[in-house]
Amino acid sequence: MPESIDAILHISKQDRILSTNKNRLKTIPEKKKLLRIPVRKVELHLDKLKEKEEEIYGKIRERETLVNVENEKIKRSDEKMLAVKNQKEYVASQKEIDIAKKTIKKVEDQILELEGQKEELSQKLSSALEEYRQEKEAMTEKEQEVLKEEKVLLDIIEECNKNKNEVISKVDPEVFAEYEQLITRKVIPAAVAISSSNCMGCAMAIPAQLFNEIMRDSVGRCPHCSRLLFYKAPEKPAEDIKKKTKSKAKKK
Numbered sequence: 001m002p003e004s005i006d007a008i009l010h011i012s013k014q015d016r017i018l019s020t021n022k023n024r025l026k027t028i029p030e031k032k033k034l035l036r037i038p039v040r041k042v043e044l045h046l047d048k049l050k051e052k053e054e055e056i057y058g059k060i061r062e063r064e065t066l067v068n069v070e071n072e073k074i075k076r077s078d079e080k081m082l083a084v085k086n087q088k089e090y091v092a093s094q095k096e097i098d099i100a101k102k103t104i105k106k107v108e109d110q111i112l113e114l115e116g117q118k119e120e121l122s123q124k125l126s127s128a129l130e131e132y133r134q135e136k137e138a139m140t141e142k143e144q145e146v147l148k149e150e151k152v153l154l155d156i157i158e159e160c161n162k163n164k165n166e167v168i169s170k171v172d173p174e175v176f177a178e179y180e181q182l183i184t185r186k187v188i189p190a191a192v193a194i195s196s197s198n199c200m201g202c203a204m205a206i207p208a209q210l211f212n213e214i215m216r217d218s219v220g221r222c223p224h225c226s227r228l229l230f231y232k233a234p235e236k237p238a239e240d241i242k243k244k245t246k247s248k249a250k251k252k
């Protein structure tokens with residue numbers, strides 16, 4: 001087989017590998033994105049818990065301030081009681097103190113309830129944090145695998161391009177132009193070798209006369225898919241090769 005035909009068939013093979021691996025490479029960003037979903041979910045859950053914790057802290061602070069205010073009131077009423085002039089004033093001050101004490105009792109009960117909620121929440125938070133740590137670890141591990149896969153694909157692509165460039169000058173420019181047109185139309189592989197009257201690209205039968213012409217000229221195009229077809233004499237049947245190796249072995 002002439003060198004130029006060998007070269008274009010070699011390029012065609014490389015382009016086929018390139019096409020497969022470029023398609024695989026296109027799926028990598030989506031794979032990376034999907035890996036982040038479980039972590040993002042836990043992150044959102046954590047954010048909600050933290051928000052709730054902040055809310056409870058706020059409520060507790062509010063109530064603590066209220067207790068201080070009421071204690072101040074009691075202090076003032078106590079002072080007033082030292083200076084009361086009559087029974088009426090005494091009763092009024094006493095009433096103020098009682099109300100303040102009742103309020104403090106109510107608010108302190110609320111604080112206790114909130115402290116309980118806070119405790120429950122902090123347990124939820126620590127288990128969510130643990131879940132986050134695990135998910136992140138799993139993600140990092142899977143990310144490494146995807147990065148490895150990406151590296152392998154990029155290496156194959158680089159290798160194929162190198163292989164192509166090595167033989168490109170050996171191809172007949174006219175044939176190469178036709179070949180490039182097919183590649184642009186995404187007919188891959190664009191050049192195939194045939195040994196029988198069937199296209200090795202689209203698997204359709206090639207009319208007998210055309211096949212004869214391809215055998216004669218070594219090159220032609222498939223009437224169905226337009227692929228470049230190159231005739232390659234069928235390889236010797238396996239039986240013949242066996243016999244040969246046997247006789248060789250006998251000679252030795």
Ligand SMILES: [Zn+2]
Binds near residue numbers: 202203204226227
């Ligand atoms: Zn075809």
